[in-house]
Amino acid sequence: MPRQLLRLALVCAALAGVVTAASAVQYTDPFDGPDLADFWTFRTPGDNDRHAFEDGWFILDIDAGQDTYKRGVDGAPFLLTDPPADDAAFSIETRVNAILDQAVQPVASHTGLVFFNETDWSYSFWGPYNNVDIRLEDVIEQDYRWRDQTLIGVTPGGGITEDIYLKIEKNGDELEFLWKLAEGDNWESAGVDAKLGPQYRIGNYKIGLFLKNWGGSIPTRAAFDYFHSPEIVGLSVDPNGKAATQWGALKSR
Numbered sequence: 314m315p316r317q318l319l320r321l322a323l324v325c326a327a328l329a330g331v332v333t334a335a336s337a338v339q340y341t342d343p344f345d346g347p348d349l350a351d352f353w354t355f356r357t358p359g360d361n362d363r364h365a366f367e368d369g370w371f372i373l374d375i376d377a378g379q380d381t382y383k384r385g386v387d388g389a390p391f392l393l394t395d396p397p398a399d400d401a402a403f404s405i406e407t408r409v410n411a412i413l414d415q416a417v418q419p420v421a422s423h424t425g426l427v428f429f430n431e432t433d434w435s436y437s438f439w440g441p442y443n444n445v446d447i448r449l450e451d452v453i454e455q456d457y458r459w460r461d462q463t464l465i466g467v468t469p470g471g472g473i474t475e476d477i478y479l480k481i482e483k484n485g486d487e488l489e490f491l492w493k494l495a496e497g498d499n500w501e502s503a504g505v506d507a508k509l510g511p512q513y514r515i516g517n518y519k520i521g522l523f524l525k526n527w528g529g530s531i532p533t534r535a536a537f538d539y540f541h542s543p544e545i546v547g548l549s550v551d552p553n554g555k556a557a558t559q560w561g562a563l564k565s566r
């Protein structure tokens with residue numbers, strides 16, 4: 314009998330371990346839909362940009378010519394949320410597919426992760442660009458920097474032909490831009506920027522996802538598998554990646 318009790322105790326301990334593992338919280342949004350979580354704001358200049366959920370992906374869907382550029386050119390949709398209350402050091406990441414409707418990324422388009430200070434018209438755009446490369450472009454008011462000025466980017470051979478993992482790490486006033494092609498790969502750094510960091514202070518900026526296009530573009534879509542930050546309180550998910558918190562429960566909080 315004591316032996317059986319011991320076995321029962323061991324089974325209970327093992328089950329407790331499983332339960333603990335299953336309830337481990339990651340702070341992420343797996344984009345299961347069907348609605349946006351409460352912590353997101355969909356910013357759609359011109360009120361003409363669309364979004365949808367498809368098979369666990371969040372889709373941004375825009376007409377041609379939805380450019381966001383220097384102050385005064387403001388057409389691209391952003392999905393935005395707040396940085397963590399203590400933003401001294403944190404990271405955000407996503408997996409983006411910029412080639413939904415053709416074999417390569419559409420011309421004249423840029424998509425990925427964004428840091429955005431609307432008041433001072435400053436942003437950092439990080440992601441696949443124009444079927445050319447994965448790059449950082451940024452702006453402060455009328456001071457725009459292309460890749461040859463930010464000097465941060467990578468050029469995969471053959472253009473943008475598959476989905477890409479993106480990450481931005483903020484450490485003090487520095488932003489580091491990282492990427493990889495597969496979930497199991499190690500993150501690779503494309504560089505560190507120290508110019509835009511001072512533009513991002515608690516209360517004056519948001520973070521999230523973007524999709525823009527410009528002259529010569531066609532209607533463009535981009536899909537995001539998830540948005541994740543270890544430091545930001547988002548949705549609790551189980552190890553299978555499904556949202557453990559019901560959307561109805563979230564909405565009633």
Ligand SMILES: [Ca+2]
Pocket residue numbers: 343344345368369370537538539
């Ligand atoms: Ca997903």
Ligand SMILES: [Ca+2]
Pocket residue numbers: 357358359360361362379388389390
């Ligand atoms: Ca728009």
